[in-house]
Amino acid sequence: MSKITGDVINVHLLKRVLQYVKPYRAIFIYAIVLTILLAVIAPVRPFVIKYTLDQYILTGQYQGLLNMTILMIVLLIVQSVIQYSHTLLTNTLGQSAIKDLRIAVFNHIMSLRLKYFDKTPIGQLITRTVSDLETIADIFSEGLIVLIGDILMVIVIIGVMVYRDWALTLMVLLPLPLLMIATAKFQKAIKSAFQEIRIEVSNLNTFLQEHITGISIIQYFAREDQEYRKFHKINSRYRDANIRSNWYYSIFFPVVEIISAMSMGLLVWYGAKSILAKPLDVTPGTITEFLLYISMLFRPIRELADKFNTLQMGMVGAERVFKVLDTQETTTNTGVLAPEYLNGKISFQKVWFAYIDQQYVLKDLSFEVESGQTVALVGATGAGKSSTINILNRFYEIQKGTILVDGVPIQAYELNFLRKNIATVLQDVFLFSDTIFNNITLNNPLITMEEVVDAAKKxxxxxxxxxxxxxxxxxxxERGATLSAGQAQLISFIRALVYNPAILVLDEATSSVDTETELLIQKAIDNLMSGRTAIVIAHRLSTIQKADLIIVLDKGEIMEKGTHQELLKMDGYYKRLYELQFNSGGIAAV
Known part of the structure; x- marks a missing residue:
C-alpha cells in the first residue's frame, strides 16, 4: 500500500482519487476555469482604487470618482458571483466523487468474507466509510483546487507588483523568507496533529459502536462506571489532539499577521521616503495599491499551509479507504451455474477447514444428505457445527476436500444463486430497523405481500x-428491540420460507424461545422442511429425534452417525449426551 511520507504528496494516490472525478470532468474543468478567473480578477480592484485615488480623489473630480465607484461595485459583484459558483462547483465535485467512492467501498465491504470481519472492528470500517471519505471530499472543496487557486493568485499578484514597481515589490517581499520558514514548521506540526486526530476518531467510533451494541451486557454486569472511565480516556485523547491542532493555528496565524505588518511597515516607510524624495515616481495611490496587494498576497500564503494539510489529510484518508478497497479477502465468484432449481443433495468429501492456518476446526469431514432428508449436527460448543454451515454457504473457503450440491462443487455455482438456495435461521436473529414486511422480504421486489402473509400463516x-x-x-x-425473542425468531422463519430455498439450515433456531413458542414453531418447522434438504443444529436433542441422519461431532471430527435409535443402540457418545440431558430435566446444553 502506498504511503504518505514527509511533506510529499503521493502522486500515485492522488491520481487514484482523481479517477473518481472522471464522470464529473465537466464540473472539474469549470471549477479550474473559475479558479483562473478569480486569480486574474483579484489584482484589478487594487489598481482601480489606486487610479481613482491619484486621478480623481486627489484632484477633486467628483464625476470620475462616481464612475470608478460604480466600476468597483460591478467588479465586486462579478467577483462574488464567480466565488459563489466556484465554491458551489468544488463542493458539488467533492460530494459527487465521494458518493461514488462510498458506494464502491460499501459494495466491497459487502463482498468481504466473514474472516475479514472476525479481525476488523466494525467501528473502524464505519470511520473509513464516513469520516475518512469526508476528508477525501475536502481534497476538492478545500484542498486541491483551492490550493491551485491560491498558488496562482500569489504568482499573479507578485507578477503585477513587479510590473508596477519592482523596488516596492522587493521591499514588500523582504519578510517573505520568515513566512516560508514559519509555514514549513506549521505544516509539519499540523500534519502530525491531524494524523493523531484521525487515529483517535477511529478509536472513538470503534469504542462507541461496540459498547452501544453491547449495552445490555454492560448493564447486566453493572459495568457502566468502568466503561465510562474508558470512554473518558479515549475522549480526552481526542480532545487533546484537537487542542494541539488548534494551538498550532493560534501560533501560526498571529505570526503571519506580524510578518504581514512588517511588510506593510516596510512599504509605508519606503513609499513615504520615495514620495518625499521623488513625488512623481511613487504616489499615494501606489502605496494604497501595494497595501491592498500585501493583504491579498499574505491571505493565500497564510492559507497555503492549511490547504496543503487539508490535501494531505485527504491523502491519509484516501490511503485508509483504498486499503479497504484493496483487501483481497473476498469470496471468488468464478461460478456460473444457476439452474432453475436445486434438488438439495449435499455431499462433504474429506473436508478440512481452519479459520487460522493449519489450526483445523473440521478434520476429514465426510457425509452425504439425500435430497429432502434432514441431517442433525450434535456436539459440544466448539465441535464444528456452525463451521460446517459457514463453509457450505462459502462464507469461508475450505483448505482441503470437496463440498458438492447435486453432485456439483459449490465453487461452480454462481455465489448469489448458491446462497439464495440455502436459507439459514440462526439462534441470534438479526432484524433491521425497518418494517416487518421489509425484514421478511429484505426489500426483494419479487416477493409479494400475499406470499408473505401466506408464509406467516404457515x-x-x-x-x-x-x-x-x-x-x-x-x-x-434496531435489532428487533420491540419484539420478543420468540417473535423475532418467527419472523426469521417467515423470511426463510418466502425465499423458497432448496436447502434449509436451522442453527439452534429454537434454543432462544420459550417452550410454548417452541411448540408453536415446531409444526412450522415441519412445514418449512417439507420437501427440502435440512441441516439442523440443536442443543435440545428432543428436536432432532426425527432426523434421517444424526452426526455427532467432537473437535471437528465425526465420532458417530446414524438415526436416533441407531445411535442409542451404539451405547456411545450420543447416548451419554442423551441421558445427561434428559436425566437433568432436559436443560443440559449439547
Whole structure:
C-alpha cells in the first residue's frame, strides 16, 4: 500500500482519487476555469482604487470618482458571483466523487468474507466509510483546487507588483523568507496533529459502536462506571489532539499577521521616503495599491499551509479507504451455474477447514444428505457445527476436500444463486430497523405481500403480526428491540420460507424461545422442511429425534452417525449426551 511520507504528496494516490472525478470532468474543468478567473480578477480592484485615488480623489473630480465607484461595485459583484459558483462547483465535485467512492467501498465491504470481519472492528470500517471519505471530499472543496487557486493568485499578484514597481515589490517581499520558514514548521506540526486526530476518531467510533451494541451486557454486569472511565480516556485523547491542532493555528496565524505588518511597515516607510524624495515616481495611490496587494498576497500564503494539510489529510484518508478497497479477502465468484432449481443433495468429501492456518476446526469431514432428508449436527460448543454451515454457504473457503450440491462443487455455482438456495435461521436473529414486511422480504421486489402473509400463516405468526400497530408495516426498531425473542425468531422463519430455498439450515433456531413458542414453531418447522434438504443444529436433542441422519461431532471430527435409535443402540457418545440431558430435566446444553 502506498504511503504518505514527509511533506510529499503521493502522486500515485492522488491520481487514484482523481479517477473518481472522471464522470464529473465537466464540473472539474469549470471549477479550474473559475479558479483562473478569480486569480486574474483579484489584482484589478487594487489598481482601480489606486487610479481613482491619484486621478480623481486627489484632484477633486467628483464625476470620475462616481464612475470608478460604480466600476468597483460591478467588479465586486462579478467577483462574488464567480466565488459563489466556484465554491458551489468544488463542493458539488467533492460530494459527487465521494458518493461514488462510498458506494464502491460499501459494495466491497459487502463482498468481504466473514474472516475479514472476525479481525476488523466494525467501528473502524464505519470511520473509513464516513469520516475518512469526508476528508477525501475536502481534497476538492478545500484542498486541491483551492490550493491551485491560491498558488496562482500569489504568482499573479507578485507578477503585477513587479510590473508596477519592482523596488516596492522587493521591499514588500523582504519578510517573505520568515513566512516560508514559519509555514514549513506549521505544516509539519499540523500534519502530525491531524494524523493523531484521525487515529483517535477511529478509536472513538470503534469504542462507541461496540459498547452501544453491547449495552445490555454492560448493564447486566453493572459495568457502566468502568466503561465510562474508558470512554473518558479515549475522549480526552481526542480532545487533546484537537487542542494541539488548534494551538498550532493560534501560533501560526498571529505570526503571519506580524510578518504581514512588517511588510506593510516596510512599504509605508519606503513609499513615504520615495514620495518625499521623488513625488512623481511613487504616489499615494501606489502605496494604497501595494497595501491592498500585501493583504491579498499574505491571505493565500497564510492559507497555503492549511490547504496543503487539508490535501494531505485527504491523502491519509484516501490511503485508509483504498486499503479497504484493496483487501483481497473476498469470496471468488468464478461460478456460473444457476439452474432453475436445486434438488438439495449435499455431499462433504474429506473436508478440512481452519479459520487460522493449519489450526483445523473440521478434520476429514465426510457425509452425504439425500435430497429432502434432514441431517442433525450434535456436539459440544466448539465441535464444528456452525463451521460446517459457514463453509457450505462459502462464507469461508475450505483448505482441503470437496463440498458438492447435486453432485456439483459449490465453487461452480454462481455465489448469489448458491446462497439464495440455502436459507439459514440462526439462534441470534438479526432484524433491521425497518418494517416487518421489509425484514421478511429484505426489500426483494419479487416477493409479494400475499406470499408473505401466506408464509406467516404457515409459520403461525400471522395473528401476532396483525395485532401489532400497523401489522406488517410495524417498525421493529434496531435489532428487533420491540419484539420478543420468540417473535423475532418467527419472523426469521417467515423470511426463510418466502425465499423458497432448496436447502434449509436451522442453527439452534429454537434454543432462544420459550417452550410454548417452541411448540408453536415446531409444526412450522415441519412445514418449512417439507420437501427440502435440512441441516439442523440443536442443543435440545428432543428436536432432532426425527432426523434421517444424526452426526455427532467432537473437535471437528465425526465420532458417530446414524438415526436416533441407531445411535442409542451404539451405547456411545450420543447416548451419554442423551441421558445427561434428559436425566437433568432436559436443560443440559449439547
Amino acid at each position: 409459520v403461525g405468526a400471522h395473528d401476532f403480526i396483525e395485532r401489532l400497530p400497523g401489522g406488517y408495516q410495524y417498525n421493529v426498531m
